[in-house]
Amino acid sequence: MPLPSKSPTLGVDLGGTKILTALIDHHGEMLARDQSPTPAEKGPEEVIRAIRESAGRCFDQACLDASAIEAVGIGAPGPSNPESGVLFTSPHLPGWRDVPLVGLLEKKFKKRAFLINDANAAVLAELNFGxxxxxxxxxxxxxxxxxxxxxxxxxxxxxxxxxxxxxxxxxxxxxxxxxxxxxxxxxxxxxxxxxxxxxxxxxxxxxxxxxxxxxxxxxxxxxxxxxxxxxxxxxxxxxxxxxxxxxxxxxxxxxxxxxxxxxxxxxxxxxxxxxxxxxxxxxxxxxxxxxxxxxxxxxxxxxxxKLGKNSGVLGAAAYAREMMQKH
Ligand SMILES: [Zn+2]
Missing domain, CATH: 3.30.420.40 (ATPase, nucleotide binding domain)
Incomplete structure (x- = not known):
């Protein structure tokens, strides 16, 4: 049976120096939040691992299991193809080229994932919650x-x-x-x-x-x-x-x-x-x-x-929720 749409969404804000993750409920309420450094120089696989670990700390804070989330939304700087989930390049992640971010996240979380650029995440966050x-x-x-x-x-x-x-x-x-x-x-x-x-x-x-x-x-x-x-x-x-x-x-x-x-x-x-x-x-x-x-x-x-530094995670989560409703 599909999970009810009231399940929280995991929002990820991938920056060049830090990763923010947050569990967001359907009201835009933040249930848990975690921040950790981005191991950008170690490559995408390590970054995905760091995102999963950061998310794990959010799950612990909210006393939730990873399976309880509806989807993962990730906001990242740089041009990408939201359809294929590939980040072409990123100004803050040197050496990253054509990284299949969504595929890597879906493998790690066993949930649908959606990629959005950071400015689009910000406008969605302000629209929904700001x-x-x-x-x-x-x-x-x-x-x-x-x-x-x-x-x-x-x-x-x-x-x-x-x-x-x-x-x-x-x-x-x-x-x-x-x-x-x-x-x-x-x-x-x-x-x-x-x-x-x-x-x-x-x-x-x-x-x-x-x-x-x-x-x-x-x-x-x-x-x-x-x-x-x-x-x-x-x-x-x-x-x-x-x-x-x-x-x-x-x-x-x-x-x-x-x-x-x-x-x-x-x-x-x-x-x-x-x-x-x-x-x-x-x-x-x-x-x-x-x-x-x-x-x-x-x-x-x-x-x-209005939303300050949480707008990335809020917008990425809102985008994932919107895309899940569309599909
Ligand atoms: Zn220009």
Whole structure:
């Protein structure tokens, strides 16, 4: 007899440095949670073993047997094919190529498993349990070292024809812009991510611009990053403020594109760089307002994420639950 759908789901958030696992019930309540280091350098088999061990500690905490779960949902950074469950590559798991994550998990847990990228997991988590509850048209943008995205259309996650949709960080903002990690030029990620801020900061220091930035990075130009730029900007450093405002402007161009294409009810902006707050977001909203259709801009609600570091496990579990209902 199939298990009732009220069985908990195991959510896994696979990061480059840590593995989070959690048992989530059908209300989104977390029954147990465990965190352990990712043995990334030892290869996929060892990582799967570490996930199983971490899950085992969750089962113990909740006094449950592994057979009691409905399914396993795993969120991982990087492009993947959700249909085949293969993670093509991952920026945080060096050497990983075409890893059949879902197959490996299903073998280990003897349960169905589902793979989702980390930004898609985050938007699903916010939709089900966080800032976007009750909404049906939602965009999620996460700005950290890179820029990722998730799209909800009609209350469902939109993943495209083969699962590689919502690469919002790779929409072209300036066709003459700097080279992006993806090989294209002038992507949003190449103009408004933490990495692009740092690169631009170093370039301007090398040009001889007077700035307190170098001081904030202990005099080491290689230590200039989004964090030091934030600190310098908060101290009023002109260059740092200019860099953040410039990233905010490009972010606003990207937001205008999203508003005009999707007419969302809400755009959630998360990720470490978004913590810069007003100095980044005010120019972004101003630019979006100047460029987007008034009707789309005036109705959208911009919000921050509500769920913090648990959004990966919550979203992966929600995805597995959704997929089990579909099949
Ligand atoms: Zn790109």
């Amino acid at each position: 800032a976007a509850q009750g909404l049906s048209q939602v965009i999620y943008l996460t700005i950290s070292t890179g820029i990722g995205g998730g799209i909800i259309i009609g209350g469902r996650l939109y993943t495209g024809a083969i699962g590689c949709a919502a690469e919002l960080g790779h929409m072209t903002i300036n066709d003459q812009g700097p080279r992006c990690n993806c090989g294209n030029y002038g992507c949003l990620e190449a103009l408004a991510s933490g990495t692009s801020l740092a690169r631009e900061g170093r370039r301007r220091i090398r040009e001889g611009v007077q700035t307190a930035l170098l001081e904030c990075a202990s005099g080491d130009i290689e230590k200039v990053d989004a964090r030091t730029i934030r600190i310098a900007a908060e101290k009023g450093d002109a260059l740092a403020r200019e860099l953040v405002a410039r990233a905010g402007y490009y972010l606003g161009v990207g937001l205008a594109n999203l508003l005009n294409i999707f007419n969302p009810q809400m755009i959630i902006i998360g990720g470490g760089v978004s913590n810069m707050g007003e100095m980044l977001l005010a120019p972004a909203y101003k630019t979006a307002g100047e460029r987007a259709y008034e009707a789309a801009f005036s109705m959208v609600k911009f919000a921050g994420p």
